[in-house]
Amino acid sequence: QDKTVKIGALSDQSGLYADLGGPGSTLAAQMAVEDSGLAAKGWKIDIISGDHQNKPDIGTAIARQWFDVDKVDIIVDVPNSGVALAVNNVVKEKNGVYINSGAATSDLTNAQCSPNTVHWTYDTYMLAHTTGQALVKAGGDSWFFLTADYAFGAALERDTSAVVTANGGKVIGGVKHPLNTPDFSSFLLQAQSSKAKIIGLANAGGDTTNTIKQAAEFGIGKGGQKLAALLLFLTDVKAIGLETAQGLNFTETFYWDMNDQTRAFSKRFGEKMKNGAMPTMVQAGVYAGVRHYLKALEALGGNPHDGVKIVEKMKSMPTEDELFGKGEIQPNGRTIHNAYLFEVKKPSESKGPWDFYKLVGTVPGDQAFTPLSESKCALLKK
Amino acid sequence: MQALYAQLLVGLINGSFYALLSLGLAVIFGMLNIINFAHGALYMMGAFVAYFLLSLGGINYWWALLIAPVIVGIFGMILERTMLQWLTGLDHLYGLLLTFGIALIVQGVFQNYFGSSGLPYAIPDQLKGGMNLGFMFLPVYRGWVVIFSLVVCIATWFLIEKTRLGAYLRAATENPTLVRAFGVNVPRMITLTYGLGVGLAALAGVLSAPINQVRPLMGADLIIVVFAVVVIGGMGSIMGSIITGFALGVIEGLTKYFYPEASNTVVFVLMVLVLLVKPTGLTGRAA
Amino acid sequence: MTTLTDDTLPVTPRAMRDEMIAFVLMALLLASVPFTGVYPFFVMQALCFALLACAFNLLIGYGGLLSFGHAMFLGTAGYCCAHALKVWALPPELGILVGIAAAFVLSLITGYISIRRQGIYFSMITLALSQLLYFIYLQAPFTHGEDGIQGIPQGHMFGVFDLSKPTVLYYVVLVGFLAGFLLIFRIINSPFGEVLKAIRENEPRAISLGYRTDQYKFLAFVLSGTLAGFAGALKVFVAQNASLTDVHWSMSGEVVLMTLVGGLGTIFGPVVGAFAIIAMQQYLAGFGQWVTVIQGSIFVICVLTFRRGVIGEIAHYFRRSL
Amino acid sequence: MADEFILETEGLSKEFAGFFAVRDVALKVRRGSIHALIGPNGAGKTTCFNLLTKFLKPSAGKILYKGQDITAMAPADVARLGLVRSFQISAVFPHLTALENVRVALQRQHGSSFDFWRSKSVLNRFNDRARDLLNDVGLSEFANTPAVEMPYGRKRALEIATTLALDPEMMLLDEPMAGMGHEDIDKIAALIKRISAKYTILMVEHNLSVVANLSDIITVLTRGQVLAQGHYSELTKDERVKEAYLGAGHA
């Protein structure tokens, strides 16, 4: 057993997820290595980064080459569900370790779960359950969905609808819009005339931000309807601007301004970022994941270069770090930690360039994520 | 029925962008005989310039409407002078390839510095709010976009088709050497025309900034739709591209209402249908 | 119309011999890759793209038609092959056939629509058609949208060759590539190729000689599309997935770039171009955001100063056709 | 089939947005003759050619070629029947050698044009015939020269050789001498004379001495209509022809 580790941060470095993952994720991994203090104990830990450009084939090619040529032990981040699933197969084939933080698909810990994979931060199941449940309970009992017309959107809508009905709400309509639609006015008009109390946005990225902006333009908030963004990141809110985004409800598992520890970490992080950006939950997840991985290695007393073994060790240790607090990794690879319901502040309430969120509620991890009893993961059957 | 009116109107708004962009393409095509693949990137630049003007210089929307097209137009003229000009006499496809390269560079640089998720640009105060038209709530800004782009389109049409300049432009497309030998400074005219076409793209960019996010890739996918619009219209005339632009916006809008799954594809499907019936496009002259 | 390759060198028996020598050299070089320690997946990937670029080049370099939608054949064949392997559990050789057949059918349809317009219109129509297809695949259930088809079984070729072994896979891909390449070489130097050249040079004259030129261009289009499909089917085994990337228009752009860098209308140019661009993407991957900028710059530089491409310049220098 | 006339038109008309470029033309071309079509500029000669070769659709009238109605055919099909035209601007395949230019035409006739799986060496069987044709038009020493590099007059000759390769029964030549120097004119004229032994030729030409020397019969068109028809000597005496075409000064 040697004490060398090579970490590959595979992310979208220039495309639409670059801001929420990208270089920030690499930085988060670096900080995790530094904070682990292993270097002082004689460990040699290197980090390389790669750009999968949101293309599964490029992602797998890089991953394969990392394992074959660069002798990488662990791949982290990997936003974009398509790439994430593709890389999942490679890591399993090469018996590496895979800590995904950026991808939403809950398949990673269900149908496609793998003994080499840990899924941190969030997934579609969690998003649907937390936001949906909270809003119905707060009186938003009739829903209209604007859904991106592809697998991710459909899953999100399906899961959320189930939650809404289960909690006594009603879904009164919905419209599927094509991915990357620049103009949502048609769809918004339909949502408006449906008179639903909540307009659920089962989409992501640019589609979500565009919908929110244009909804404001068409006076949708003023008519008493409320928008629920099922997936929204800090960087999205930044892009929309508080003026427009104010009052939005959504769920994240990390926000920089939660407590002293998160603030301290985020300050250090922001100083190293080009535009002073605060970490997103994806980047925070990378940090926490790498920390936990290194802890497991340390506990093993060296690097066995055996993915399954390391992940087993990781699952056997409870997780705990400054950013997500206490938690655990379930046998299917799902990390369990708290999820938080936020509301976007009014511009007048914001005190700084990244001061966006108000905490509305906390959902404990065991209620937020897929219960093991519902998981379709083959690992559980053994 | 009311919903239908609303969808028609909304379609018209999108049509404005198609019209402005395909108009710019038609102007450039008419003159330089190249398909300006960089059009989408320059459209994006227009929006970004407006954003910078506001955030760095405190210059408001109204000035941006004027200044951004000029700045991007000048940038376009520099491109023309330094690169496109060297392609005269070569196959038109090289123009397509060169501008494709330029588009990649411009988009890449902006992506590098501004990421992908987009920057906000607020609707100017004067155009905030909306009107209740009975059948729909029309944001004032959207109404403005339709009217303003109509005016710009018609003005451009007049300039190209009804003035001597237009005749020079068309003649110089066919045989620049000869037109120059008649005493017209063709290179300068070409440069200015490219600037005009690019300026139109930038203007569309400024118009769209408050509606959409200001994003480096905002033009990349749009431009392919506009290409389809151009193929449908046939690029035969300036008026043709304006009318097809608006018409397709409306058709697309209606599709979003009746069969939203197809709204991304409807323009392309229409293109296929038109080509099957009339291979030269609706107003096209034989290529 | 003006031709894209500004000087077409006459093909003499001597030139043919040069080309054969170059071909044998290339084949030997590629065959020795597994013994050199070069990462085989890289070479396999490049080979697939090289075949794609060669197919594309058949259309532009010899038919004068610039397709900006060739990714649609790559992607369609890829999806269909992947589906056949994964869902229908067909053996590899049949999977490849399914992919090729799909590309063939697609090229019949798209060719029929696009072939009647020339020049930039043709480019724009192919681009729009491929974008149409992109959106269809994005929504179609069998492609699994954004996620793509993952974890495709590689299986045993003809029941013997175990494709999950990198070296075996490498030689299968290499044989596929060489076969495709030779076919293209033959097409160019066939009676049909001669007519194609004549049409590119002066279409009205060809018509007046009694050639129904649309049919020849159509055949060239179908051949090119089908061969591109072959590349797409091979690529499935290398990448073990099929995804939207392969149908996106930026992929079509990359194919154009590869061919342009190597030399439009040259026989070996697309191969060299494909290797150059794939290598560049590999080694510049660390530059992240700047890769697009660099690619764009290569486009610009090629078009402005280096229109013949690498092989084109070499051929021009030695006054040979390569 | 041994008709006297190889090509006949009845009431052939072409209207462009209210303007009749060709009106009610009845043309009869005798098999084996050189038939000239002359007339002032804009008389409709080229339009007539375009109608006969189907590059334009007639607005009215009928075209009979070898007794067959070809009014509704496509250009390439008409060429396949043996009715072939040359262009007013020279039409060769510039980067193919003279030999290849001719071979392209031979190849069409003898099939195998779609064979993409065969080596082009199968085309070598056409080489002899191609050389013969080049010989006929005096281009033997240019066989391996790319067409771009040939002088203007030689290109016209090459074009004729290519056309002959199709073994046409009838050739339509539109101003074959336009832009040529005197030497070339004489050469081409002699060539046309020579080939007219085998083929029927319908040509448009403004060079009167050529017309006078070559043609068996002349049709004069003005304003889209047939003004007169006859031999050169007859026509020069016709006052109407003088006024409309030859001009006052003409002897």
Next chain:
Amino acid sequence: MPDTAIAEAPANSPAKAATGGNLLQIRNLEAWYGESHILHGINFDVNAGEVVTLLGRNGAGKTTTLKSIMGIIGKRTGSVKFNNQEIIRATSDKIARMGIAFCPEERGIFSSLDVRENLTLPPVIRAGGLSLEQIFELFPNLKERLNSQGTKLSGGEQQMLAIARILRTGASFLMLDEPTEGLAPVIIQQIGHTIARLKKEGFTILLVEQNFRFASTVADRYYVVEHGKIIDGFSNAELAANMDKLHTYLGV
């Protein structure tokens, strides 16, 4: 700057030019198309008010000479003086504005313009050109087809249009490249008359002709071009004496 200087020079107005004097002076003109060297040192003069004809075989370099004067050949050296102004380096639009007009052999009719637009396309550079009425008098065909698309005209009509449009501009020095090509004899006669009349009105004309019979009815002087050089020159009066030589030069 030079434009205005020229415009003020009195000798440049068509009316005054008839007084004679050297209008165009060409020395050691060489020209290239890309790599190929076409003109190898052309020398000749044109006096104001003259009609000068360049004769020569196909490919001798006549057209190239005209194009070099007009400034539309990529690479050219030597000296071309128009009104004592060196124009070898000037761009073609400047040259045109000094009062030189060119009618190319391939006619250059614009298909995207109608006949009227084609006719009025070249900008008027100074007063003194023909009016539209005068032009229609010369070429009645054009008047009938005014609204047709330019290239839909018959070959001969296009030739008329090409000549007609440069007569409008007020340029005093016309270069006509094979103006009779493809024209019916009647029209050729008409063009002969036109040239004679233009000469009378003070225009200077440089003509390139294959049709020697036509040239001999209008020209004052001849130059013979061969292989990119002027190999001979004589006046109309000396024509008879030079016929034999001409036969060998041109193969007439």
